[in-house]
Amino acid sequence: MTDRPQPGDTLPDIALEGADGAPMRLADFRGRKLAVFFYPKDDTPGCTTENRDFTALADEFAAADTALLGVSKDSAARHARFAAKYALAHPLATDAAENGLSDAIGVWTEKQNYGRTYMGMVRTTYLIDADGKVARVWDKVKVKGHAAEVLAAAQGL
DSSP: OOOOOOTTOBOOOOOEEETTSOEEOGGGGTTSEEEEEEOSOTTSHHHHHHHHHHHHTHHHHHHTTEEEEEEESSOHHHHHHHHHHHTOSSOEEEOOSTTOHHHHTTOEEEEEETTEEEEEEOOEEEEEOTTSBEEEEEOSOOSTTHHHHHHHHHHTO
């Protein structure tokens, strides 16, 4: 298992694909803070709530000079439909490529549920400072209140 990045580390600058199909990298956000949250799957109850909660606070994140980026293994087309359906105010990126960012940082990992073993995304959020260093990590996130907690941390950074 990959050691997950901790405060002070830099996340690898591995290419992702935006919902519009355009390439993007975490380095594209340098110069401002970034809350990048990894979630399992578009249009599922917890993931929908998490994305909508971040959208509800988007103006406050912007006021704190903090960009938002949601990342899952869903396709760019699925991200585009999901973002449009819920009028999401932040970009989504697909990390579907094998050995992508979520693999490199260990948030795409083996999981178990009801005796079944499968690969899945561990709901994880990284708050990255303007210099590209990890400032805070939330691992195995519980959705309720999470976006507000990340906002408070971003405001204090």
